[in-house]
Amino acid sequence: MGERLLTRNWGTPERHALKSYLAAGGYQSLKKARGMEPAAIVDEVKRSGLRGMGGAGFATGVKWGFVPRDNPRPRYLCVNADEGEPGTYKDRYLMERDPHMLLEGIAIACRAIGAQTAYIYIRGEFHAVADRLETAIAEARGGGYLGHNALGPGVDLDVWVHRGAGAYVCGEETALIESLEGKQGKPRLKPPFPAVVGAFAAPTIVNNVETLAQVPHILERGAAAWKALGVNGGSGTKLYGASGRVERPGLWELPMGTRLSEIVLEHAGGVRDGKRLKGVIPGGSSCPVLLPDEIDVPMTFDALMAKGSMLGTGCAAVLDEETCAVRLCLRLMRFYAHESCGQCTPCREGNHWLAKIVQRIESGRGEPGDVDLALEVAQNILGNTICPLGDACAMPARAFLQKYRAEFETHVRERRCPYGSYPIRPGGREITG
Amino acid sequence: MAPTLSPRLEQEIERLCERYPTRAAALLPTLQAAQRELGALDEAAIGMVAGALGVPAVRVQEVATWYTMFKLRPEGRHLVEICTNLSCHLCGGSELLDAVCRELGVRPGETTADGRFTVREVECLGSCGTAPVMQIDGAFVENLTLEKATAALQSAP
Structure with a gap:
C-alpha cells in the first residue's frame, strides 16, 4: 500500500494521546520549524506540491505566500474542519485518532504565516471529535507545543476549537469566517481574498485538516522526498475513500494519484454482491458522476478535471445497477x-x-x-x-x-x-x- | 422582572469571549452553551444572550434561526438524527428513516406524543464509510440496521 504518514499511528493503542504521538517521533517537525525562517517554511511547502485537500486543490504554499508581510494587524489561521461535503469522512478520523498531528501542522503553519491565533472550525455534529481536540490542545499546551513560547522565544500560540451549528455552506472559506465572527454563514465576495482581509478584517489563511496534517511530514522528510511518494502526477499521500455499494467500504492512505479504478475495484473490493457498476461520484456529492468506462483515472485534481469532474475530497461513492x-x-x-x-x-x-x-x-x-x-x-x-x-x-x-x-x-x-x-x-x- | 442568566452560564460566556477579538464572535458558542443549559432558545433566552454579548437581539435572532442545530422551542428529551444523504441513501438510510418513524409513530421533524423522542432527517454526518448512520443525542450509531436503531432507542433513558 506504500508508505503511511497520516495514518501511521492509527494502529497504536491510545493513539490519540500526546505520549503516543511523542513516542512515534511527534512534534519533531515543529522543533525543526522553530529554527527555520518563516519564508523558508513557505518555500518548502511550495516545493512539496501540497494542495488544498478540502476539495479546491489550491497550492498551499502559494496561498501562505499571499499573506502581506507589512500589514500591522494580527494574522489568523482558520482550520477548516467543517467536513460537510456529502460522502466525505476523512478529517473526522484524522482528528479523532491523531489530533496532535493536526496540532503540529497548525503550529508550523502559524509560524510560516506569522499567526499567533488559530481557530479550528469544526462542524457542530462532531461533538466527540471536538471534545477530543480540546483535550489534545490542553495536553499540547502542557507540553509547550502550544501556548507560551510555542513558536519560539516570545512567540505564543493560542489554538481554539470553534464549533459550527449545522450549515454546509460554512465549509466555504469566507462563509466559515463569517460564522467564526458570530454571523450567518453567508459567503463574501472575493476579492479581497481572506489572506489579505479575512477574519476580523485581518489577514487569514483557511486550510483543510488533511492539508495541515501533511505539513509535519513535509518538514520531516523534505519537500522532494514527500512529493516523490505520489504517482501519476500527484504529490505525497492522500486519504482516499469508497462508500456506498461496495463490498468493503473504507478509507485508505495511498499515493496521491492512485487510480479511481484501483480504489473502487481493489481496495473496496468492487461492487457488492457481484452487481454491475453503474457509476462513481469521485470525491463528494458536488463532483460530477463518472460512468464505469471513465473511472480508470488518476485521483488528482488535474486528471479528474480533464474528465469533466473533480477530485473533491477524494472520498468516492459507488452506484450499482440497482441504484436509481x-x-x-x-x-x-x-x-x-x-x-x-x-x-x-x-x-x-x-x-x-x-x-x-x-x-x-x-x-x-x-x-x-x-x-x-x-x-x-x-x-x-x-x-x-x-x-x-x-x-x-x-x-x-x-x-x-x-x-x-x-x-x-x-x-x-x-x-x-x-x-x-x-x-x-x-x-x-x-x-x- | 426580566429573566437573567445563571451565574454559571455568565461565567462560561466570559471565558468564551476571551477566545475572540470581539464579543460578538462568541455568539455561536454562547448560543450553544445557553441551549445546553436552557433546553431551547426562546425569546427570553435570545434577549439574555444579546445582553450578555452586547449585540442587538435581532442579530442573535437571525443567527439562532439560520443554523439547523439551534432549537427555538422545546423538543423531545432525545434527539434522533438519521442521515439520508449520499452514502447513507445508497445503503438504505431513507428506508431506515421511514422504518424508525413508523415504529415511533411520527413523521420526520416531529416529536413522539410522550415527549421522549424528536426524529429528524439530517444531511451527511461524515460517517459514510460506516453508512447508514444516525446520531442519538449527538453520539454516532454506525453501520446501522433497524435492529440496532431500535436497541439504541430502547436504551435511551
Whole structure:
C-alpha cells in the first residue's frame, strides 16, 4: 500500500494521546520549524506540491505566500474542519485518532504565516471529535507545543476549537469566517481574498485538516522526498475513500494519484454482491458522476478535471445497477436546495427548481421536456453566484441529467420509478485506514 | 422582572469571549452553551444572550434561526438524527428513516406524543464509510440496521 504518514499511528493503542504521538517521533517537525525562517517554511511547502485537500486543490504554499508581510494587524489561521461535503469522512478520523498531528501542522503553519491565533472550525455534529481536540490542545499546551513560547522565544500560540451549528455552506472559506465572527454563514465576495482581509478584517489563511496534517511530514522528510511518494502526477499521500455499494467500504492512505479504478475495484473490493457498476461520484456529492468506462483515472485534481469532474475530497461513492439515478439526483438536489444560504438568486431559486423538477420526474409526474428544462436551470446557475455552492448543485445535476438521460426519460414515459426500495445494508466494517 | 442568566452560564460566556477579538464572535458558542443549559432558545433566552454579548437581539435572532442545530422551542428529551444523504441513501438510510418513524409513530421533524423522542432527517454526518448512520443525542450509531436503531432507542433513558 506504500508508505503511511497520516495514518501511521492509527494502529497504536491510545493513539490519540500526546505520549503516543511523542513516542512515534511527534512534534519533531515543529522543533525543526522553530529554527527555520518563516519564508523558508513557505518555500518548502511550495516545493512539496501540497494542495488544498478540502476539495479546491489550491497550492498551499502559494496561498501562505499571499499573506502581506507589512500589514500591522494580527494574522489568523482558520482550520477548516467543517467536513460537510456529502460522502466525505476523512478529517473526522484524522482528528479523532491523531489530533496532535493536526496540532503540529497548525503550529508550523502559524509560524510560516506569522499567526499567533488559530481557530479550528469544526462542524457542530462532531461533538466527540471536538471534545477530543480540546483535550489534545490542553495536553499540547502542557507540553509547550502550544501556548507560551510555542513558536519560539516570545512567540505564543493560542489554538481554539470553534464549533459550527449545522450549515454546509460554512465549509466555504469566507462563509466559515463569517460564522467564526458570530454571523450567518453567508459567503463574501472575493476579492479581497481572506489572506489579505479575512477574519476580523485581518489577514487569514483557511486550510483543510488533511492539508495541515501533511505539513509535519513535509518538514520531516523534505519537500522532494514527500512529493516523490505520489504517482501519476500527484504529490505525497492522500486519504482516499469508497462508500456506498461496495463490498468493503473504507478509507485508505495511498499515493496521491492512485487510480479511481484501483480504489473502487481493489481496495473496496468492487461492487457488492457481484452487481454491475453503474457509476462513481469521485470525491463528494458536488463532483460530477463518472460512468464505469471513465473511472480508470488518476485521483488528482488535474486528471479528474480533464474528465469533466473533480477530485473533491477524494472520498468516492459507488452506484450499482440497482441504484436509481433519478432518485439519487433528487436526494442531492434536495440537499443543495436546503443548504443554499439564500444570498444569490440563481442558487436560492435554481437549486429549489432542480429539486422540484427532479421530484416530479421521480414520482411519475414528469412532463416531456422536463429533462431539458432542468438542464437549462442548471446552466443558469453555473458561474452566476458568489460562492461555489450553486455550481456544486448544478454540476452534478447536469452530469446526472446528461449521463443517465435515458433513465430520466423512462421515468417520464412510464410515469413511475422502475426501481424498488433499497435494502438497509451497512458495510459492517470498522474504518482502519 | 426580566429573566437573567445563571451565574454559571455568565461565567462560561466570559471565558468564551476571551477566545475572540470581539464579543460578538462568541455568539455561536454562547448560543450553544445557553441551549445546553436552557433546553431551547426562546425569546427570553435570545434577549439574555444579546445582553450578555452586547449585540442587538435581532442579530442573535437571525443567527439562532439560520443554523439547523439551534432549537427555538422545546423538543423531545432525545434527539434522533438519521442521515439520508449520499452514502447513507445508497445503503438504505431513507428506508431506515421511514422504518424508525413508523415504529415511533411520527413523521420526520416531529416529536413522539410522550415527549421522549424528536426524529429528524439530517444531511451527511461524515460517517459514510460506516453508512447508514444516525446520531442519538449527538453520539454516532454506525453501520446501522433497524435492529440496532431500535436497541439504541430502547436504551435511551
